[in-house]
Every structure is written in structure tokens, then in C-alpha cells.
Amino acid sequence: MWSLDPPAITARHSYDACVGATKDPGRRRLLLAAGDSVEAASERFRRAAHSGTLHELPGTGFTVPGIPAEEAVRWVYGNGMVNTRNGRAIYDQLMAAPADERCPLCGHGVVRTLDHYLPKRMFPALCVDPLNLVPACADCNHAKGESLPVSAETTLLHPYLDHIDNDPWLTARVVVTNPVWLEFYVSPPPTWGPLLADRTRHHFELFGLAELFAVQANRTLNNIRQHLTTVLVAGGRELVRAYLKDEAATRLAHRLNGWEGVTYRTFASDDTFCSGAFSL
Known part of the structure; x- marks a missing residue:
């Protein structure tokens, strides 16, 4: 998970912007009248998020008063945020928040959608709350679906609230098979508590990041295998290692837990790989 700066837009501003252009006068009055209740729901969401109790939020109390959940989502999010000028500007x-359009949930895919951290169907009052809207790739959006945390340990990392980028937590090992493979896993630093470690592992497993990163690492190896062979012939194992360490340093300086930097670092640290196992 890679963090993003929290949106500066308030939940109330987003809601008012999304419902203010509703064309039907009666519907607009009904939606605007629910503004205080929606704002209160957003405050409860924020308190729970900051206190680590999102898994304790009840299934009630997050409706838009007087409007069935399905219609509220369609009117506020579908019509108001996606299809009106003011709402679309917020959308x-x-x-546009992630650098290079990189999905913050997996660190690899291209952002294509807004994912509702708490599902909009079950929490319609939060359907246009910016804190509940996370830019994501289509694969991560699909993998997450409408999953809800059932405990503190199964609460997904939140890109706006959980800042773990400055600590090295992603690592891998070389598996010498035919072909050679990388096995990625979470290795929490000693400064982390057990809860953060468990949440990171759960996030890693839910989005299938071990498999995703392994596939990308294998593609990287296919792209550099010929060069590694040339370097090995020219200067032996240590020259291969030096090349891989330089490549790792460049990438890790940009993304400490990026799969690319970790891939090169892992290759460089493995004597068998540097001695020619990359040719398997």
C-alpha cells in the first residue's frame, strides 16, 4: 500500500456540490435537507477511522434520511458526482491524486476508478465522502468488492490514513526452479506493532500482491537475462551483483517498497542467482 495525501475537500462540501445541481425540485429539497445527517455520518466515519474501530461501525446509521439506499447512491454518486459539472470536478x-496514475492499493496498476473504502451500497451516506473514495485500478477494485473488516486485524490499509512508505516492509526470496522465481512477502520492521503487521499482511493477501509482483519480477528477469549473461562472462558473479545493486538503489530511492527495487535487491543478494541461476 502506498499512501496519498488526504483530500482537502470536506465531506459536506462534496455532498452539497453533488446534490445541488439535481434538476427535480422535490428531490433536490429532500437531498439538501439530509445534508446535516450525512455530515454527521461522515464525522462518525472519521472518528472510527482514526481510532482504528472501523470494524465496529454498525450497518445502520449511514443512510440518507428518507431515501432508499439504492436511490441515494444513484442520485448522489451516480448522477451527482459522476454526471454533474461540480461533482465531476471533485471526482x-x-x-488525479496518485503520481503517475499508479494505484495506491497495489503500487502497480493504473488508476481507472474510485473505490469506496466502505461499500456505498451499505454506507450510502458516505458515497461521495472524499475520505471514503480511493483512486484504484480496476483489478484492485474488483478484488476488494464489498468486503468489510470483521476485526481490527482485517481492516484494510487506507491510503489516506496509513503511512507506511517510510519503513521497509516488502521483501522477497529467490526460488531456484526452472524458471527461477521470486517469492514476495511482508517483513514488518521491528518498530511496527503486531496490529499494523497483521493489517499489512491481510492487505497483501486480499489483493494478491505476492502473485502480482512475482509475475512482474519474472518479466523483468526475461528482459535483462541476456544482459546478465554478458556481464557474467565479462566480469563474473561480482560484476553481476554490482549491476543489480545499482539498479536496485535507483529504484528503491524512488519507491522504498516498490516491487521493482525489491526485485533487483533480492537478485543482487543471492549468490546462486548472481552466479548464473538467472539462465534457468
Whole structure:
């Protein structure tokens, strides 16, 4: 998981912007009248998020008063945020937050959608709350679905709230098979508590990051195998290692837990790989 700066847009501003352009006068009055209740729901969401108790939020109390959940989501999010000028401006601003359009949930895919951290069908009052809207790739959005935390340990990392980028937690090992493979896993630093470690592992497993990163690492190896062979012939194992360490340093300086940097670092640290196992 790779962090993003929390949106500066308030939940109330987003809601008012999304419902203010509703064309039907009666519907607009009904939606605007629910503003205080929606704002209160957003405050409860924030308190739970900051206190680590999102898994304790009840299934009630997050409705838009007087409006069935399905209609509220359609009117506020579908019509108001996606299809009106003011709402769409907020949508586009949230979508543009990740650098290089990189999905913050997996660190690899291209952002294509806004994922509702708490599902909009079950929490319609939060359907346009910026804190509940995370830019994501389509694969991560699909993998997450409408999953809800059942405990503190199964609460997914939140890109706006959980900042773990400054600590090295992603690592891998070389598996010498035919072909050679990398096995990625979470290795929490000693400064982390057990809860953060468990949440990171759960996030890693839910989104299938071990498999995703292994596939990408294998593609990287296929792209550099010929060069590694040339370097090995020219200067032996240590020259191969030096090349891989340089490549790792460049990538890790940009993304400490990026799969690319970890891939090169892992290759460089393995004597068998540097001695020619990359040719398997």
C-alpha cells in the first residue's frame, strides 16, 4: 500500500456540490435537507477511522434520511458526482491524486476508478465522502468488492490514513526452479506493532500482491537475462551483483517498497542467482 495525501475537500462540501445541481425540485429539497445527517455520518466515519474501530461501525446509521439506499447512491454518486459539472470536478481531482496514475492499493496498476473504502451500497451516506473514495485500478477494485473488516486485524490499509512508505516492509526470496522465481512477502520492521503487521499482511493477501509482483519480477528477469549473461562472462558473479545493486538503489530511492527495487535487491543478494541461476 502506498499512501496519498488526504483530500482537502470536506465531506459536506462534496455532498452539497453533488446534490445541488439535481434538476427535480422535490428531490433536490429532500437531498439538501439530509445534508446535516450525512455530515454527521461522515464525522462518525472519521472518528472510527482514526481510532482504528472501523470494524465496529454498525450497518445502520449511514443512510440518507428518507431515501432508499439504492436511490441515494444513484442520485448522489451516480448522477451527482459522476454526471454533474461540480461533482465531476471533485471526482476528477480525487482520481488525479496518485503520481503517475499508479494505484495506491497495489503500487502497480493504473488508476481507472474510485473505490469506496466502505461499500456505498451499505454506507450510502458516505458515497461521495472524499475520505471514503480511493483512486484504484480496476483489478484492485474488483478484488476488494464489498468486503468489510470483521476485526481490527482485517481492516484494510487506507491510503489516506496509513503511512507506511517510510519503513521497509516488502521483501522477497529467490526460488531456484526452472524458471527461477521470486517469492514476495511482508517483513514488518521491528518498530511496527503486531496490529499494523497483521493489517499489512491481510492487505497483501486480499489483493494478491505476492502473485502480482512475482509475475512482474519474472518479466523483468526475461528482459535483462541476456544482459546478465554478458556481464557474467565479462566480469563474473561480482560484476553481476554490482549491476543489480545499482539498479536496485535507483529504484528503491524512488519507491522504498516498490516491487521493482525489491526485485533487483533480492537478485543482487543471492549468490546462486548472481552466479548464473538467472539462465534457468
